[in-house]
Amino acid sequence: MESIALASVDLQKLSVRQLNHYLHHEIEPKTLSRVEILNPNGLHNIAVGLDAPVSLDVRGHAGYFLGGMNRQARIVVHGNVGWSVAENMMSGEVRVKGFASQCAGASAHGGLLFIEGSASSRCGISLKGGDIVVGGHVGHMSAFMAQAGHLVVCGDAGAGLGDSLYEAVIYVRGKIHSLGADAREEPMDESDYDRVGQLLSRTGLDCSPREFKRVASAKTLYHWNVDADQEY
Amino acid sequence: MCGIVGLLIKPESKRSRLGEWVTPMMDCMGDRGPDSAGLAVFSPVGEGPLRRFSLFCGRPGFDWEELGRAFERDTACAGNLSALENHGRLVSSIAPESLEEWLSREFPAVHLLSAGRSIEVYKDMGHPAEIAERYGFAGLEASHCVGHTRMATESAVSPAHAHPFTAGEDFCLVHNGSLSNPWSLRRRLEKRGVAFETDNDTEAACRFLEWRMREGESLEEALTAAFIELDGFYTLLMATAEKLVLVRDAFACKPAVVAETEDYVAVSSEFRSLAHLPGIRSAELFEPAPEEIYSWSL
Numbered sequence: 337m338e339s340i341a342l343a344s345v346d347l348q349k350l351s352v353r354q355l356n357h358y359l360h361h362e363i364e365p366k367t368l369s370r371v372e373i374l375n376p377n378g379l380h381n382i383a384v385g386l387d388a389p390v391s392l393d394v395r396g397h398a399g400y401f402l403g404g405m406n407r408q409a410r411i412v413v414h415g416n417v418g419w420s421v422a423e424n425m426m427s428g429e430v431r432v433k434g435f436a437s438q439c440a441g442a443s444a445h446g447g448l449l450f451i452e453g454s455a456s457s458r459c460g461i462s463l464k465g466g467d468i469v470v471g472g473h474v475g476h477m478s479a480f481m482a483q484a485g486h487l488v489v490c491g492d493a494g495a496g497l498g499d500s501l502y503e504a505v506i507y508v509r510g511k512i513h514s515l516g517a518d519a520r521e522e523p524m525d526e527s528d529y530d531r532v533g534q535l536l537s538r539t540g541l542d543c544s545p546r547e548f549k550r551v552a553s554a555k556t557l558y559h560w561n562v563d564a565d566q567e568y
Numbered sequence: 569m570c571g572i573v574g575l576l577i578k579p580e581s582k583r584s585r586l587g588e589w590v591t592p593m594m595d596c597m598g599d600r601g602p603d604s605a606g607l608a609v610f611s612p613v614g615e616g617p618l619r620r621f622s623l624f625c626g627r628p629g630f631d632w633e634e635l636g637r638a639f640e641r642d643t644a645c646a647g648n649l650s651a652l653e654n655h656g657r658l659v660s661s662i663a664p665e666s667l668e669e670w671l672s673r674e675f676p677a678v679h680l681l682s683a684g685r686s687i688e689v690y691k692d693m694g695h696p697a698e699i700a701e702r703y704g705f706a707g708l709e710a711s712h713c714v715g716h717t718r719m720a721t722e723s724a725v726s727p728a729h730a731h732p733f734t735a736g737e738d739f740c741l742v743h744n745g746s747l748s749n750p751w752s753l754r755r756r757l758e759k760r761g762v763a764f765e766t767d768n769d770t771e772a773a774c775r776f777l778e779w780r781m782r783e784g785e786s787l788e789e790a791l792t793a794a795f796i797e798l799d800g801f802y803t804l805l806m807a808t809a810e811k812l813v814l815v816r817d818a819f820a821c822k823p824a825v826v827a828e829t830e831d832y833v834a835v836s837s838e839f840r841s842l843a844h845l846p847g848i849r850s851a852e853l854f855e856p857a858p859e860e861i862y863s864w865s866l
Binding site for chain 1: 825839840841853858
């Protein structure tokens with residue numbers, strides 16, 4: 337949608353609760369499609385629960401849960417974010433210009449989360465269908481129990497990558513410190529290259545899909561194996 | 569939960585700002601720990617044999633002047649005592665163990681919070697903002713400090729259970745998290761003659777590190793051992809007379825963020841408590857990695 341008008345909200349003057357109430361109940365996307373949020377100052381819960389095709393620019397560093405449960409909105413953070421950015425996102429896009437703390441994109445069902453810098457531990461934990469692209473590295477236990485969707489990591493991945501994966505697929509360009517239980521490296525096929533290429537093109541990152549490795553579930557945990565005696 | 573904060577000011581000319589900069593950090597992190605709080609600040613007491621001792625007595629109307637007079641009478645040591653609310657500050661050349669022994673005999677309700685040539689500790693119950701007001705944190709001048717805002721999960725809410733914990737001289741530690749093996753650690757240390765003052769898990773970590781340093785290790789070496797010996801969740805921020813040191817456990821469940829400019833290194837549980845600092849928009853910001861030792865010296 338074309339930007340029709342711009343509103344500016346200063347979080348030194350309004351509370352996060354007032355901001356979110358405005359974004360939930362008062363904004364009219366037909367007449368206003370861009371909102372700029374000033375002085376986020378690490379505050380939590382900014383722009384949580386949006387359900388409108390609006391475009392948000394957050395000018396600074398945000399705290400926990402930025403863009404959680406997002407539907408439709410396109411949010412750009414011109415800074416870093418704390419824990420659980422875009423957790424449970426349903427659709428839309430959240431882009432972080434800096435780095436993200438842990439649990440980025442946790443349980444996201446849809447939409448695209450793009451972190452230009454690195455994400456720390458548990459990135460994409462329990463991912464349920466969303467797509468996550470990380471320009472830098474991801475920390476330990478990323479994509480833990482991820483069920484559907486894709487995690488694309490342009491840098492390195494920390495320990496225990498993809499532990500107890502279901503059907504989500506991970507693509508890593510750099511080194512993998514270690515794979516988690518039941519995660520395995522698999523050959524890339526043409527559909528993988530296409531998918532990585534499409535996701536990268538949405539982010540503007542300049543790297544070749546040919547450089548990525550695929551990590552997916554070996555599916556040995558799908559059925560209970562009494563002989564395994566808890567050793568995986 | 570709990571919040572931790574730390575600040576090290578690089579240029580001497582700006583050390584007069586420490587209290588002004590750290591007080592809003594403590595106040596903001598009161599959201600993570602509203603039941604009690606503490607702050608350790610470091611500034612040299614001066615040349616020579618003098619040490620600074622921080623004392624605490626929770627008894628309302630306690631007569632600190634009487635303690636000062638009794639100290640000089642009983643110990644034959646000169647002592648300069650000043651007091652504010654529940655806190656007394658004694659500057660004297662007495663040995664810490666002699667002072668402790670005298671206090672436990674003559675003034676058992678008075679606790680020694682810290683001893684050293686640089687450290688000074690304040691801790692008390694209440695919201696961190698109230699405690700900061702009570703003890704005038706905003707006016708403190710020092711090179712570095714560590715603070716803690718506590719939400720008790722595993723032992724009582726009391727001034728003694730509030731952080732920072734100290735052991736030995738010029739060493740303190742604040743902790744966000746919970747240890748699962750403090751009692752086994754404690755039993756091992758007690759066999760080696762280490763005495764404890766509370767049943768708090770953090771005290772075990774603090775005394776473990778100080779014991780290793782007394783045995784000849786650097787703080788960094790002691791922390792490398794702690795990564796193996798400490799079981800549980802922790803972000804630990806420590807200070808000595810010369811430096812701030814930060815570590816997170818292997819799981820890194822407890823948050824921390826570091827901001828560095830040419831004027832300061834600031835550490836906090838959450839970025840929002842750093843947002844007021846001058847130059848924060850252009851500060852170098854990062855989240856410390858698990859089982860890495862971060863150390864900043866004066």
